[in-house]
Amino acid sequence: MLFDTPVRLGVQIQPQHVQYSDIRDAVLRLEEMGVDVLFNWDHFYPLYGDPEGEHFESWTMLSAWAEQTERVEFGALVNCNSYRNPDLQADMARTVDHISKKGGDTGRFIFGTGSGWFQRDYDEYGYDFGTAGTRLNALATDLDRVVARWGKLNPAPTRKIPVMIGGKGEQKTLRIVARHADIWHSFVTPDELPHKFGVIEKWAEAEQRDLSGLVVSNELKDRDEDVADALFDAGTRLFTLGFSGPEWDYSLVERWLRWRDGKNA
Incomplete structure (x- = not known):
């Protein structure tokens, strides 16, 4: 894992x-403030508050x-694999990657993806919800197709598009992490991380x-600097923060x- 990054x-x-004008303004301000990565999420309805609210x-x-944007990396935290054909996902990612190339050598897109979990998205839009296991199996198979399609597209992606995978399940999710991820995202506690690293390393040997x-990512929501320090000490290097409007x-x-700048000083 990349602990020295x-x-x-x-x-x-x-x-x-x-x-959407509020979101556009937030994107501009956050990039100007110096945030490194911007994410949204891949759902069709609000996850909090009024379930029929704007989305x-x-x-x-x-x-x-x-x-x-000009500088920040960006992507979904995370894309839902179930909604789209994997070859189409690869082509969409490649195209967004090229759009984001601004003067530098490469684009800035991060392909964050997962197996999906919010049943209303599936029911309302006509997708088969299946089970957690079948959705994870599909993610594993479909990521192979995504990567294969990136190798066939003309033009190719501007870089090896980083793959970000979220979750902590040891039998399926972490094997997918070991096979495909450049960034592993989770909500696990600092004490849990060494064990999870061991599981990922075991699967990496099999793969x-x-x-x-591998960059380790974790969430700051409802956490303070003491927890963030502990996550840092355990190897986390990308920290994500949920940001809600309109306030x-x-x-x-x-x-x-x-806090980030203090760690990097």
């Missing part, structure tokens, strides 16, 4: 209960961010993959940017 701060702009779709939004470059609390982002 700089600490980065990602902010997940929750695409609910706001107008916007993930991938079309990410295309707009690719054009709007014959070198995971020395955006930028002081919270400033607080965590100061």
Whole structure:
């Protein structure tokens, strides 16, 4: 795992209960503040608050961010594999990656993906919900197709698009992490991380993959600096912060940017 990489701060702009103009303004301000990564989420309805409240779709939004932003990396935390053909997902990711190339050598898109969990999304939009196991099996198979499609597209992606996978299940999710992930995201506690690393390393041996470059990501929501320090000491280097409007609390982002800068000093 990459424990010597700089600490980065990602902010997940929750695409609910706001107008898109509010999201656009938040993206601009957060990039100007120095946030490293911007995320949204891939759902069709609000996860909190009024279940019938305003909400916007993930991938079309990410295309707009690719054009709007200049520096930040960005993606979904996380894309739902179930909604789209895997080859289409690969092509969409490649295209957003190219849109985001601004003067540098590469694009800035992160392909965060997962197996899905919010049943209303499936029921309302006509997707088969299945079981947690069948959705994870599909994710494993479909990621092979995503990677294969990236190797066939013309033009190719501007870089090896980083794959970010969330979850902590030891029998399926962490094997998918070991096979495909460049970034592993979870909500596990600092005390849990060494055991999870051991599981990932076991699966990496089975997959014959070198995971020395894996970046460990975790969540800051409802956590303080003491917990963040412990996560850092345990190996976490990407920290994500849920950010909700319409009353955006930028002081919270400033607080965590100061903490990040202190770690990187």
